[in-house]
Structures are given as structure tokens and as C-alpha cells.
Amino acid sequence: xxxxxxxxGNLGKGVECAVKYNKDTELVGVFTRRATExxxxxxxxxVYSAADIDKFKDEIDVLVICGGSATDLPKMTPxxxxxxxxxxxxxxxxxxxxxxxxxxxxxxQGGKLALISAGWDPGxxxxxxxxxSAALPEGSDYTFWGRGxxxxxxxxxxxxxxxxxxxxxxxxxxxxxNAVKSGECPILGVRDKHKRECYVVAExxxxxxxxxxxxxxxxxYFADYDTTVTFISLDELRREHCGIPHGGSVIRNGKTGxxxxxxxxxxxxxxxxxxxxxxxxxxxxxxxxxxxxxxxxRTGCVTVLDVAPADLSIYSADDxxxxxx
Amino acid sequence: xxxxxxxxGNLGKGVECAVKYNKDTELVGVFTRRATExxxxxxxxxVYSAADIDKFKDEIDVLVICGGSATDLPKMTPxxxxxxxxxxxxxxxxxxxxxxxxxxxxxxQGGKLALISAGWDPGxxxxxxxxxSAALPEGSDYTFWGRGxxxxxxxxxxxxxxxxxxxxxxxxxxxxxNAVKSGECPILGVRDKHKRECYVVAExxxxxxxxxxxxxxxxxYFADYDTTVTFISLDELRREHCGIPHGGSVIRNGKTGxxxxxxxxxxxxxxxxxxxxxxxxxxxxxxxxxxxxxxxxRTGCVTVLDVAPADLSIYSADDxxxxxx
Numbered sequence: 001x002x003x004x005x006x007x008x009g010n011l012g013k014g015v016e017c018a019v020k021y022n023k024d025t026e027l028v029g030v031f032t033r034r035a036t037e038x039x040x041x042x043x044x045x046x047v048y049s050a051a052d053i054d055k056f057k058d059e060i061d062v063l064v065i066c067g068g069s070a071t072d073l074p075k076m077t078p079x080x081x082x083x084x085x086x087x088x089x090x091x092x093x094x095x096x097x098x099x100x101x102x103x104x105x106x107x108x109q110g111g112k113l114a115l116i117s118a119g120w121d122p123g124x125x126x127x128x129x130x131x132x133s134a135a136l137p138e139g140s141d142y143t144f145w146g147r148g149x150x151x152x153x154x155x156x157x158x159x160x161x162x163x164x165x166x167x168x169x170x171x172x173x174x175x176x177x178n179a180v181k182s183g184e185c186p187i188l189g190v191r192d193k194h195k196r197e198c199y200v201v202a203e204x205x206x207x208x209x210x211x212x213x214x215x216x217x218x219x220x221y222f223a224d225y226d227t228t229v230t231f232i233s234l235d236e237l238r239r240e241h242c243g244i245p246h247g248g249s250v251i252r253n254g255k256t257g258x259x260x261x262x263x264x265x266x267x268x269x270x271x272x273x274x275x276x277x278x279x280x281x282x283x284x285x286x287x288x289x290x291x292x293x294x295x296x297x298r299t300g301c302v303t304v305l306d307v308a309p310a311d312l313s314i315y316s317a318d319d320x321x322x323x324x325x
Numbered sequence: 326x327x328x329x330x331x332x333x334g335n336l337g338k339g340v341e342c343a344v345k346y347n348k349d350t351e352l353v354g355v356f357t358r359r360a361t362e363x364x365x366x367x368x369x370x371x372v373y374s375a376a377d378i379d380k381f382k383d384e385i386d387v388l389v390i391c392g393g394s395a396t397d398l399p400k401m402t403p404x405x406x407x408x409x410x411x412x413x414x415x416x417x418x419x420x421x422x423x424x425x426x427x428x429x430x431x432x433x434q435g436g437k438l439a440l441i442s443a444g445w446d447p448g449x450x451x452x453x454x455x456x457x458s459a460a461l462p463e464g465s466d467y468t469f470w471g472r473g474x475x476x477x478x479x480x481x482x483x484x485x486x487x488x489x490x491x492x493x494x495x496x497x498x499x500x501x502x503n504a505v506k507s508g509e510c511p512i513l514g515v516r517d518k519h520k521r522e523c524y525v526v527a528e529x530x531x532x533x534x535x536x537x538x539x540x541x542x543x544x545x546y547f548a549d550y551d552t553t554v555t556f557i558s559l560d561e562l563r564r565e566h567c568g569i570p571h572g573g574s575v576i577r578n579g580k581t582g583x584x585x586x587x588x589x590x591x592x593x594x595x596x597x598x599x600x601x602x603x604x605x606x607x608x609x610x611x612x613x614x615x616x617x618x619x620x621x622x623r624t625g626c627v628t629v630l631d632v633a634p635a636d637l638s639i640y641s642a643d644d645x646x647x648x649x650x
Contacts (some may be wrong), residue, residue, distance in 0.1 A: 021463045128593075131634055256343065256346070264596065264597045265596040266449075267595075281581055285459040305635040307633055309629070321422055325629075
């Protein structure tokens with residue numbers, strides 16, 4: 001299976017690293033919109049200009065598109081889907097339906113298969129929600145995120161006057177998490193589920209109390225949460241907060257029995273040292289599924305919910321039945 | 326979707342209860358090998374003789390076969406698969422491959438679809454293993470069972486001379502579970518992972534120390550585990566140990582990164598008040614998938630690994646994309 005990576009940030013690097021662990025995949029190269037000579041790949045994979053992608057049409061089985069969800073993917077994925085089998089990680093939940101429509105037409109026209117919104121949320125968490133609600137139709141779902149770095153919230157802090165750099169951790173609140181894990185179905189507000197921890201490097205002489213106030217009062221991002229702000233040195237930020245960890249849990253508590261007398265808890269959890277590397281690894285597994293499903297004649301747009309588990313695995317159906325079932 | 330239940334023990338009752346929570350399903354009836362007048366269903370569903378099943382050929386979309394794995398299912402499933410779409414919960418891991426072969430031919434011949442080995446292990450746990458190993462090809466898998474009732478071990482104790490009744494709980498050992506959850510990949514022997522707690526009602530005047538010794542020394546069942554034996558009254562057994570709880574965790578710890586420098590933990594856990602009711606509910610979700618896949622022309626034998634999550638859900642593909650993805 002010949003893979004190419006389109007867009008080379010942290011996620012593209014994650015996909016590149018994942019190729020190493022998937023013996024049935026081969027990396028054709030990395031395609032970038034930057035000057036090719038300015039890009040050095042982690043594994044030494046060749047770098048090509050994104051403008052030349054069509055020259056590689058016959059050499060690429062699946063193109064993994066590693067752009068951002070805000071502006072890149074809504075254009076890139078439908079544009080490339082007519083000529084390539086593609087996988088993306090589009091994660092703006094509210095716009096998935098329209099992204100699906102836009103991509104589906106292009107893929108169908110070109111006789112190609114596209115899989116959008118792979119990764120872990122959307123992705124493995126979505127799958128966990130569907131399995132749990134199918135197994136327990138009567139029940140309540142909870143999703144907790146973290147402890148992990150939110151790139152969006154970190155960026156929002158960096159835009160404040162007097163801030164040099166910042167990292168924001170989204171942290172689930174233990175009391176809420178433990179109540180849900182114990183089988184209770186509490187009604188939880190935004191503030192009950194997560195808190196926000198900010199580590200901020202300020203300019204020399206900056207007004208720290210103003211910065212702290214601006215963070216805590218920022219609408220949507222922080223105002224609805226209990227937020228802590230800790231000022232640290234740039235050295236400490238680089239030393240203690242250089243990773244991109246994340247994770248979380250999808251938990252469903254549901255009832256069965258003729259009088260709903262029995263309670264069950266289904267939980268799917270992730271603890272990730274590196275969000276982009278894990279996400280990249282998931283994208284590569286879905287590239288395998290796209291390749292196989294397209295070989296069987298499937299075209300158009302699909303999501304992780306349309307893919308059978310067996311299609312993700314390097315093992316044969318018979319091996320899976322013997323060793324994994 | 327018209328469902329029938331073939332075999333009416335605890336699992337059959339679990340499927341019957343699940344129909345109540347799945348608005349797109351209708352229960353045609355329960356088929357039993359016992360005298361029909363001796364069987365009273367929980368929901369008042371009609372009871373028919375198993376011998377009459379072929380008279381209902383055109384009224385049943387999917388037959389959920391609720392027999393035992395030791396002797397019932399290896400015969401029943403291949404026998405019924407030529408005339409009905411079927412789902413079973415065959416759980417003898419070592420014989421799944423041959424059960425698959427036996428059923429596949431019959432289903433194919435009859436133009437029907439069979440799904441074998443649904444439930445939670447095999448079933449949702451198998452799926453968790455496949456997703457986790459696809460996302461993290463480099464890593465180690467761990468499955469812990471319990472705390473829960475093992476029917477097989479309880480039965481083994483009951484066969485000992487002087488025992489009136491017994492319940493055996495399989496209990497994961499915290500130290501092992503916590504090590505794995507923290508991301509370590511320990512090498513664990515049988516005794517390191519689980520212990521066995523036995524609650525035993527003995528006959529008046531029975532030799533308790535002999536019974537305890539016979540339990541603890543029983544090969545395969547107990548000899549390889551740390552086992553505790555507690556003698557209790559029949560009253561206490563009925564009061565404190567009347568449920569059929571179970572559960573467990575599938576955990577995979579894996580590495581990513583160009584030098585395998587990052588660690589990730591993927592965990593899927595269940596805590597079930599009633600093992601047969603939860604399993605029955607999962608079987609019904611797979612009956613829905615079998616119905617849909619057969620409508621699309623699929624025949625032969627499949628397992629949970631061949632079913633896309635969307636096919637299990639009562640919601641439409643569009644609803645799933647909008648609300649669950």
C-alpha cells in the first residue's frame with residue numbers, strides 16, 4: 001500500500017512515524033506548500049511540492065491529508081478527492097455533515113473513496129459512542145477530555161498583549177469523572193466537567209494581573225470554566241511543557257432488564273503521550289481500510305462509522321478470527 | 326425487524342428484555358425444546374416448540390440462537406443457518422475457526438447471513454483488541470476479567486461432594502491492573518492477573534477442610550490461582566450473591582515516534598450488573614446489523630469484526646454523522 005502525506009506539520013510527522021510500524025505500507029513522499037528545500041522529514045522521506053501532486057496520481061494508493069480543519073481541509077479534501085483516495089482528520093464537529101457532502105460528490109465523480117474525520121475525536125471516540133449506545137439504547141453518554149494540551153486555547157492565550165508563550169491543559173474534574181465511572185448519570189454543566197490550567201510566559205515588566213484577568217474572562221474559551229493561571233519562565237515552559245499529551249474517556253451508563261433494574265457502564269479511554277503521533281497512527285490504519293474498500297469497488301465519502309474493524313488490521317480475516325476474536 | 330429467540334435460558338431472557346429498548350424490533354416469539362406450557366416468558370411473548378421453527382420461516386428476519394457453547398451451538402447454528410439469518414454467542418475461543426467454517430457453508434447455500442460469537446468476549450472485547458492493535462501496531466495487549474461470576478467455575482465447585490451450592494467470582498488483581506493502566510508492559514503469569522473468590526454452601530456436617538482443599542487443588546480451574554474459600558449459609562448465598570455481574574478491561578500499551586519514544590494507553594472497560602442481559606442486548610444490536618447486511622446482499626458467515634459500527638445503530642447514517650461523530 002503506497003501512502004503519501006499532504007501537508008507536513010505535527011500530524012504529517014505523526015503519519016510518517018506510523019509508516020515505520022505498519023509493514024504493509026510504503027511512503028511515496030511528503031507534499032508541502034512550503035519551499036521543498038526548507039522541509040526536512042523525520043525519516044528522510046522525499047519532499048515534493050504540493051503543486052506537483054497530480055504527477056504522482058498513479059503512484060499513490062491513498063493520500064493522507066494533514067491540513068488544519070479551520071481553513072485547509074474544507075478546500076483540500078473535496079479538491080483532491082476526485083483524483084485520489086484520501087483520508088483526513090476534519091474535526092469541526094458542527095461542519096462534518098457539509099464537509100461530507102462536499103467530498104462525497106467529488107469522490108464519486110472520480111471513482112475514488114474518501115474517509116473524513118478520522119483520528120480519536122472525531123474517530124475512535126465516535127466509534128465508542130456508537131457501540132455503547134447500540135449495546136445500551138437506554139442510557140446517558142459522557143465525554144471527558146484530558147489531561148491534555150489544547151492547541152486552540154494555547155493559541156488564544158498567546159494572542160494576549162504581553163504574552164510570550166503559553167500552554168493550556170484541559171483537565172477533567174475528578175468528582176464528575178468518578179461519579180460517572182461509578183454508574184451515576186449526573187447532569188453536568190460545562191464547569192462541572194472540565195477545568196483549565198494555563199502556563200504562561202509573560203514579557204518582562206508586563207502587568208500579570210491584567211493578563212490573568214484577560215485569560216479568565218475570555219468568552220467561550222475560559223469564562224465558563226474554573227481556570228488557573230501560572231506564570232513561569234520560558235526555560236521552564238520549554239523543559240516541563242514541551243510535549244503534546246492528550247486523552248480522555250467516553251463513558252456510557254445504561255439500563256437493561258424488564259424494569260430497567262440493572263445498570264451497566266461501558267468506558268473507552270485514551271492516555272496519549274503525543275496527540276499528533278497517535279492521531280497519525282489512526283489515520284494510517286484508516287488509509288489501509290480505504291485502500292481495501294476501494295479495491296472492493298466502494299466509492300464516495302465514508303466515515304469511521306462505515307468501516308468494519310477487520311479492514312483496519314494488517315492481519316488476515318482468518319488470523320483475526322483465530323487470535324483476536 | 327422481526328426477531329425470534331431460539332433457546333430460553335438467562336441469555337434468551339436478556340434478548341427478550343432488550344427488545345423493549347430497541348423500537349425497531351418486534352419479537353415474534355421464543356422457541357424452546359422444553360414443553361411449551363412449562364415456559365413463561367418475562368414479557369409475555371408467545372412460546373413455540375423448537376420443532377416448529379420452520380413454520381415461521383417467512384415471519385422471522387433474524388433468529389437469535391441462545392444455546393450453550395459446549396454442545397448446543399456447534400450443532401444448532403450450522404443447522405439453522407441454511408434457513409434463517411442467525412446470530413449466536415459461541416464463546417469457545419479455540420473452536421471459533423471451525424464453527425465459522427461449519428456455519429459459512431450452510432448460510433451460503435441457503436442465501437442467508439450468519440454472525441457468530443457476538444457478545445462481549447468474544448464480541449466488544451475482540452473489537453477493542455482489533456482497534457487498539459491497528460492504532461498501535463507496536464505494543465502489548467492485556468485482558469482482565471471481573472469482578473464477576475464465572476458460571477463454569479461455580480458449576481465445578483457444585484460437583485464436589487458435600488457442596489449444596491456455590492458462586493465463584495473471578496477478580497482481577499489490582500497491582501497487575503494498575504501497572505498495565507499506568508502504561509507499563511509487565512510479563513504477567515496466570516496467578517498475577519486474577520484471583521478466585523469462592524462462596525460455598527456445604528451440607529450439614531460436611532468436612533469443610535476437605536471441600537476447601539478439593540477446590541484449591543482442582544487442576545485448570547483453581548490450582549493455578551490464589552483462591553479463597555468462604556463458607557456461608559444458603560440464605561446468605563441467596564441474599565448476597567443472587568446477581569450475575571461481570572465485566573473486565575482490554576488494555577493496550579503501545580509506542581509511537583521515530584525512536585518509539587512515546588507511550589499510549591488504550592482501554593476498553595465494562596462493568597455489568599447482569600452479564601446475560603448485557604450480552605443479550607449486544608446480540609440484538611448485531612441482529613440489526615445482520616438484517617441490514619443481508620438486505621444489501623451479504624451471505625455466508627461473518628463475525629463482529631466484519632460489521633461497521635453504523636450498522637448496529639438504530640439511527641440513520643446522517644443522524645450518526647451529525648450527532649455521534
